[in-house]
Amino acid sequence: MSRTLRWGLGLLLIGSLAIGAFVLLPFRSWLPGGTVADVPNSQVVNGTAFNRLFPEPDTGEQLVFTQEKRGFSEARLKRGDRVKALLAISDVTTAPAARSKFKASKSQLQGWPLVEQGAQATALLVADRFQVKVIAQGEGLDVEQRHALIGAFDLQGLAALQPGGAPRAALEPSHRDLPILEPAA
Amino acid sequence: MSTVLERLDRLPRRNLTVLAIKGLSTLVPGGWHNITSADELIADVMGSNDPELISQVRARADELSKARHEGYGRALSLYDAVNRSQKAAGGLRVLANIGGALPLVKRVANLTPTSDTLQAVDLSLKVAAEMLAFTQVNGLPGDSFGDFAAALNEYAGEARVRMAALICFDALLPLGDQALERLDTLLGKAGKGDLRQLPAYAGMASMLPGRGDDAHLSFLRRGVDQWLGWAGGFTGQLALSGQKAVRALETTLGPWQGGFDQMATFLDAFTDTYQHTGVQAVARRLVERAAAEI
Known part of the structure; x- marks a missing residue:
């Protein structure tokens, strides 16, 4: 591999990393660790x-x-x-x-x-x-x-x-169970 | 990044900052207790010395302060930004005081920001930092504006010594006893250039509402307007003045022969009162929450 090619590849890598970091910056709040215990x-x-x-x-x-x-x-x-x-x-x-x-x-x-x-x-x-x-x-x-x-x-x-969210789904079955527990009350 | 409670544990027990606050706290009823131990704070809030409970609260508090959206860490970075700026400006002014005596470095003296306008802008930045930190730490408590105002008053009452320090060290000493009355006029004279000169602004700009220096400046003015009403009452109630502040400080720091503004410069350059009490205030609110959540 020629010397210029190596330099070129190196610079390209650095450049893409920098651009990647810049693009990701506004999405920082979506990265893990923003909320307590990572619960949305x-x-x-x-x-x-x-x-x-x-x-x-x-x-x-x-x-x-x-x-x-x-x-x-x-x-x-x-x-x-x-x-x-x-x-x-x-x-x-x-x-x-x-x-x-x-x-x-x-x-x-x-x-x-x-x-x-x-x-x-x-x-x-x-x-x-x-x-x-x-x-x-x-x-x-x-x-x-x-x-x-x-x-x-x-x-x-x-x-x-x-x-809101997932726990609501967990609650729903129990509501549906109620009529079965007390039929035709 | 260290958590809020780690920062609390690392606070100094006795140094110039602590002595300055202790001195000033003689003016404030209720006084001030220098809490530098997280375990002690937790035991105080929980009313229990059970090591098991304390370690649970501590683990929860660390988890909360690591979560970026919860704002406890963000509040501390606000205080840090303000503190860095204060030190930098204070250091420059100390240099100017020394430099003024030596012909060779006299030019440094001309560069230093000592104008009243700049001091007023610096104070308004601190007040804004205080409000932003309040919403970061406490959210917007209550359902009505009245609830929110009550929450603010409660916070300010808890942080009485801290507010007294802000009023004395950043308003009365450098700007004179009429500081609060003059503040609005001084801020009216401030331009973008004055704002840019303060290092704290760079650190806070992204957190201030509005875009651009002009919007920020008007936000600062409005923030200070709000705060002035409260600060005026507080100053009147305790009859605070530059003279009284210096006398109170002399009880712990020893006799002072210089002028009031030199005292202010000295405090700016060599103490971290704002950061010190800030960490303690945030830690208490954090522990109160963690204790309720375990």
């Missing part, structure tokens, strides 16, 4: 849907929304300047590991499994899909107060949320 955003329920399901604050208390992302919404329950608790709803599609702790759960709230995490946090798994969590801050809340707070969420509304 379309399969995760948007946090906006969760906002209206948060409990109404008591008089003298305030609910301040602090974060809203795909599959997540969080608010602070405040009394005056003091933060009493963090309230959050999340879609466990991006965090499958979060589901496993509910398997060992013995207690239930409105039929959904309930788990205590440490001395200050309580979690509830609704419809095997949405995690509702109350984390007490500062002086804290006792277990009953946390359970009452979780019960004040619109849990039925949360269970009825229509998840």
Whole structure:
């Protein structure tokens, strides 16, 4: 191979790599690693849907929304300047590991499994899909107060949320099963 | 690229930056606690010292900060861009101060960006970075504009020391006590050239809404207008002034004999207050989310 040909091939290779990189740049957001656990955003329920399901604050208390992302919404329950608790709803599609702790759960709230995490946090798994969590801050809340707070969420509304994408397909058969379980009711 | 919590763990426990913030925090009720340990932060949020829980939260937080769309990493790169620019500009001004005394390097002194306009543009970039970082980290919380405003206020309240540092170090010290009132006029005088001179602009331009320098400049002005209302109230409430800021800083940094603007230059060149408190603010929000998701 002649010297010029080698140089030419080398330059061609470098040039094509550079052009390839330039062409791919706008598609960076489609490359893996952009979303949590590489789950496509379309399969995760948007946090906006969760906002209206948060409990109404008591008089003298305030609910301040602090974060809203795909599959997540969080608010602070405040009394005056003091933060009493963090309230959050999340879609466990991006965090499958979060589901496993509910398997060992013995207690239930409105039929959904309930788990205590440490001395200050309580979690509830609704419809095997949405995690509702109350984390007490500062002086804290006792277990009953946390359970009452979780019960004040619109849990039925949360269970009825229509998840988009693949999980919806997984839910449909169970709906179709219902008439078979209770024939001609 | 390191994750948010790794950056938090690497923050200095005691250096000039920490001392400067500590000094300033004496002006702000509630004070400031220099959190430099991710485990400590997680334990604080969760209210539990269970190592199993802490490692779960940590793993989740790392996963979240690696996902580009979640914005936590992007917020940090905004703070980094602003910090780099501040250091570069501050360094040049320090050189100018030294250079002014030596005839040979006097020309450097003429090159340095010291004008009030430039300082005002720099401040507006920082305010814009703050707003962009807020939406990157928190999304657009709530269903109404009122909810969003409440979320912003909540964030600003949590970051009180950080906001006080922004107001004192970047407005009151370099521009004088009337800085907030003068800011709009100063920004009105700013042109594309002033914007281009700031290294932070190059790093942030792609994240600012609108196309072209003119659109960016008007975005910056509008952003600052929004912020001024809040900052004015905050300054009045704490009665902040350049004099008070210097006195507060003297409690930790030792006596200062120079002028206010020299103090500002010194802080710009040798401290990373903005980045330091930025990492801490992002880390807290990230941990609050991770704790809710595990």
